[in-house]
Amino acid sequence: MNYFFRSVSLLLxxxxxxxxxxxxxxxxxxxxxxxxxxxxxxxxxxxxxxSFNLCFLEKGDYPHASMLLSSKISDKHVDNKLxxxxxxxxxxxxxxxxxxxxxxxxESESELLxxxxxxxxxxxxxxxxxxxxxxxxxxxxxxxxxxKMKIIVNKVQLEKSLLKISSRLLRLAKFI
Numbered sequence: 001m002n003y004f005f006r007s008v009s010l011l012l013x014x015x016x017x018x019x020x021x022x023x024x025x026x027x028x029x030x031x032x033x034x035x036x037x038x039x040x041x042x043x044x045x046x047x048x049x050x051s052f053n054l055c056f057l058e059k060g061d062y063p064h065a066s067m068l069l070s071s072k073i074s075d076k077h078v079d080n081k082l083x084x085x086x087x088x089x090x091x092x093x094x095x096x097x098x099x100x101x102x103x104x105x106x107e108s109e110s111e112l113l114x115x116x117x118x119x120x121x122x123x124x125x126x127x128x129x130x131x132x133x134x135x136x137x138x139x140x141x142x143x144x145x146x147x148k149m150k151i152i153v154n155k156v157q158l159e160k161s162l163l164k165i166s167s168r169l170l171r172l173a174k175f176i
Contacts (some may be wrong), residue, residue: 043076043164
């Protein structure tokens, strides 16, 4: 059953990627649900809490986090734990809030952020939204390329990480 669910989810994930900007959707409206699919194809090593903390470092009204919060995620699970969406406003809050995955919006990228990423735990999944994010040391990004969402993966960061990302998901990714 679990295999069937994951296969159907991956097919849906691929379809959503191809239809990224259909029906006048904003990129965050597609990227936010894709984050959940990526998390479900990742095996996390930390067991620090009974919930799974997905943190968002965004400016303004936190569009990605707000999209997930408005989509009735109360019954969503990641790594067999209840999903908890947390809005953070600084890189320092990642460890304080016990984030297992962090989405970092393009406008929140900075030199301080990139220098700090290399010192943080290797069991946290960092996902951005730009090629620059991955090039500067982020593990993964969901990038808008030619009206589609593409997953870009930093191979060096992936190999250093304690996380295990499904080969099915990685087949859809572009590596740098």
